[in-house]
Amino acid sequence: MSARPTLIFDFDSTLVDFETLEALADIALADAPGAAETRAQIAALTDQAMAGELEFGEALRRRLALLPLTRAHVAALAHTASDHLTASVRRNLNFFQQNKGKVVILSGGFREVIAPVAEELGVSPDRILCNDVVYDADDHVIGVDDANPLSHANGKPAAIHALNLSGRVVMIGDGWNDAEVKIAGAADAFYAFTEVVRRAPVVQVADAEAASLDEVLHAEGLVGRWSFPRSRMKMLLLENIHPAAVERLEEAGYSVETQKGALDEDDLIAAIKGVHVLGIRSKTTVSRRVLEEADRLMAVAAFCIGTNQIDLDAASDHGVAVFNAPYSNTRSVVELAIGLMIVLMRDVADKSAAMHVGKWNKSATGSKELRGKTLGIVGYGAIGSQLSVLAENLGMRVLFYDLSERLALGNARRMRSLDALLGESDVVTLHVDGRKDNANIFGAAQFARMKEGALFLNLSRGHVVDVGALSQAMGSGRVAGAAVDVFPEEPRTNADPFESPLQGLPNMILTPHIGGSTEEAQEAIAEFAAERLLGYLNRGDTTFSVNLPNVQLAEVSGTHRILHIHRNQPGVLAELNRALASAGLNILGQHLKTDERTGYVITDVDRDYDPEALRELKTLPGTLKFRTLQ
Ligand SMILES: NC(=O)C1=CN([C@@H]2O[C@H](COP(=O)(O)OP(=O)(O)OC[C@H]3O[C@@H](n4cnc5c(N)ncnc54)[C@H](O)[C@@H]3O)[C@@H](O)[C@H]2O)C=CC1
Numbered sequence: 001m002s003a004r005p006t007l008i009f010d011f012d013s014t015l016v017d018f019e020t021l022e023a024l025a026d027i028a029l030a031d032a033p034g035a036a037e038t039r040a041q042i043a044a045l046t047d048q049a050m051a052g053e054l055e056f057g058e059a060l061r062r063r064l065a066l067l068p069l070t071r072a073h074v075a076a077l078a079h080t081a082s083d084h085l086t087a088s089v090r091r092n093l094n095f096f097q098q099n100k101g102k103v104v105i106l107s108g109g110f111r112e113v114i115a116p117v118a119e120e121l122g123v124s125p126d127r128i129l130c131n132d133v134v135y136d137a138d139d140h141v142i143g144v145d146d147a148n149p150l151s152h153a154n155g156k157p158a159a160i161h162a163l164n165l166s167g168r169v170v171m172i173g174d175g176w177n178d179a180e181v182k183i184a185g186a187a188d189a190f191y192a193f194t195e196v197v198r199r200a201p202v203v204q205v206a207d208a209e210a211a212s213l214d215e216v217l218h219a220e221g222l223v224g225r226w227s228f229p230r231s232r233m234k235m236l237l238l239e240n241i242h243p244a245a246v247e248r249l250e251e252a253g254y255s256v257e258t259q260k261g262a263l264d265e266d267d268l269i270a271a272i273k274g275v276h277v278l279g280i281r282s283k284t285t286v287s288r289r290v291l292e293e294a295d296r297l298m299a300v301a302a303f304c305i306g307t308n309q310i311d312l313d314a315a316s317d318h319g320v321a322v323f324n325a326p327y328s329n330t331r332s333v334v335e336l337a338i339g340l341m342i343v344l345m346r347d348v349a350d351k352s353a354a355m356h357v358g359k360w361n362k363s364a365t366g367s368k369e370l371r372g373k374t375l376g377i378v379g380y381g382a383i384g385s386q387l388s389v390l391a392e393n394l395g396m397r398v399l400f401y402d403l404s405e406r407l408a409l410g411n412a413r414r415m416r417s418l419d420a421l422l423g424e425s426d427v428v429t430l431h432v433d434g435r436k437d438n439a440n441i442f443g444a445a446q447f448a449r450m451k452e453g454a455l456f457l458n459l460s461r462g463h464v465v466d467v468g469a470l471s472q473a474m475g476s477g478r479v480a481g482a483a484v485d486v487f488p489e490e491p492r493t494n495a496d497p498f499e500s501p502l503q504g505l506p507n508m509i510l511t512p513h514i515g516g517s518t519e520e521a522q523e524a525i526a527e528f529a530a531e532r533l534l535g536y537l538n539r540g541d542t543t544f545s546v547n548l549p550n551v552q553l554a555e556v557s558g559t560h561r562i563l564h565i566h567r568n569q570p571g572v573l574a575e576l577n578r579a580l581a582s583a584g585l586n587i588l589g590q591h592l593k594t595d596e597r598t599g600y601v602i603t604d605v606d607r608d609y610d611p612e613a614l615r616e617l618k619t620l621p622g623t624l625k626f627r628t629l630q
């Protein structure tokens with residue numbers, strides 16, 4: 001491996017997330033009259049200096065002159081400075097500890113404030129180049145040491161030159177005076193550090209922009225906390241996903257972009273280039289074509305229950321993990337179904353509509369209680385079975401029909417066939433999943449088998465019901481009322497029009513696919529799906545993946561983790577282990593889990609190896625995806 005570079009770090013807005021003089025202004029001025037104005041003047045001077053519009057030494061003196069600073073104020077800031085490490089610096093503390101001899105702190109700021117931070121990072125005092133505050137006999141700040149080059153223009157390059165460093169020198173900072181180090185030839189490279197503040201003129205002259213320290217370490221071939229900088233991992237969340245997900249993913253260091261509506265196939269193909277993680281709800285179709293065109297995609301999260309909109313086989317064929325949130329909106333769907341049943345039984349929707357056009361229609365004819373009626377649930381999964389419990393509590397008798405063996409809850413009775421359920425139910429409600437085979441499972445024949453005057457609900461998927469047949473069954477009176485939440489064709493956004501043969505029918509409640517649309521459910525989904533994604537990206541954990549073998553994994557700690565997704569074909573594990581052995585890797589732990597289509601091998605190895613040695617693993621026959629974590 002080549003020799004490690006010396007990394008020169010600016011302090012303000014780089015190692016820490018504050019600007020010293022602004023932070024001192026906050027402390028010294030507190031609630032003093034005119035504090036806000038003085039603070040704004042100080043911030044403006046800082047910005048001018050950092051953008052290269054005002055000479056650094058002059059900016060420093062003018063800012064100091066605006067503040068009634070004392071030794072106590074400086075000590076107060078020094079006391080809390082280490083709590084303000086920039087997030088990417090904090091997560092790379094090990095890097096600092098392991099590279100003590102290769103780190104220098106270079107700042108126009110004050111030694112008293114920098115010293116505790118340097119101590120936390122393990123940087124020795126002789127590697128701090130900065131200003132010293134000068135106090136008068138009463139401990140008032142009267143300036144900085146004029147003899148120090150760092151209190152003047154171009155002080156930073158001069159200070160670096162004086163160190164006579166050998167080898168590659170890399171400057172990292174947010175300000176113009178950091179850029180000057182490279183411009184003056186005192187560093188071989190300059191990274192504009194933009195995690196705290198992004199100054200366009202500085203970015204323009206930099207060799208590269210670094211949104212985090214991880215990016216610098218990655219670019220310089222150094223081993224940091226993450227093998228790949230998370231800020232370079234792009235996540236695209238469509239369909240108005242709850243902000244809690246964005247917050248969680250951004251907090252974990254990823255770059256997140258959001259869009260309110262769904263995208264059609266062509267637009268998605270264009271948008272998915274360079275995207276590592278795609279987040280959708282029910283209206284975005286992720287087809288094989290989309291997955292073939294995706295060049296970086298690692299995972300898709302359905303921020304909902306249904307995953308029929310995703311070609312799961314194609315996702316597996318590309319080694320793309322798919323997750324959903326299987327229980328977070330269950331209760332919301334169940335509560336809506338109960339509400340709709342009551343509203344249908346009492347013809348509330350039509351009576352309310354009549355009132356709005358001035359018609360008073362007080363009558364008990366045809367209105368009934370739920371109590372004592374028979375509910376037929378088709379699809380007794382998470383939603384169907386929860387509905388069963390609540391319906392029994394309302395005094396209903398529950399029948400259910402499911403393709404799979406399901407535990408009957410309470411007094412619910414399993415029916416041997418759908419027809420048997422239809423012949424006995426006063427209300428039929430669909431809660432099957434959206435698999436392709438379920439297309440039109442409910443048509444003219446099924447409506448004909450329902451009891452005369454029964455009610456019908458569909459909150460599952462639109463393609464499950466022949467809506468033309470439902471419309472006819474309503475017209476003939478076979479079905480007395482229906483509530484439909486899901487449709488074969490749904491608008492992609494709220495701005496798009498909606499059309500259906502079900503529009504305008506009496507006692508027909510249409511809702512815009514809102515079964516799972518409660519604030520509670522959306523927030524819970526956001527949190528759950530975001531955690532699944534983070535578990536997969538950060539640990540390789542596939543728990544709850546709907547298409548890859550599920551493996552629950554602990555954090556990577558003190559080791560490197562090699563993740564290998566492959567087609568389930570004979571001999572891959574043997575080949576993989578042969579390649580690991582020939583690369584001289586010491587295996588500390590290994591898991592293999594397969595399903596019919598895919599194999600997933602997780603290997604924890606000793607950190608001490610040449611990353612080049614892993615190249616062969618990417619080309620093993622059957623490999624679908626390969627990545628490492630540390
Ligand atoms: N309207 C909305 O906003 C929402 C709709 N949904 C839909 O509800 C569906 C069900 O959700 P969960 O209960 O959580 O899913 P689940 O997977 O727990 O249950 C589905 C059940 O349906 C059964 N099933 C599938 N096809 C069947 C068939 N042809 N006949 C009889 N049984 C069949 C399955 O064996 C399973 O037990 C989701 O897949 C989704 O499409 C889910 C949430 C919100």
Ligand SMILES: O=C(O)CCC(=O)C(=O)O
Nearest residue numbers: 281282304305306516517
């Ligand atoms: O509102 C949504 O995001 C879709 C809800 C849904 O249908 C589901 O969770 O499967």
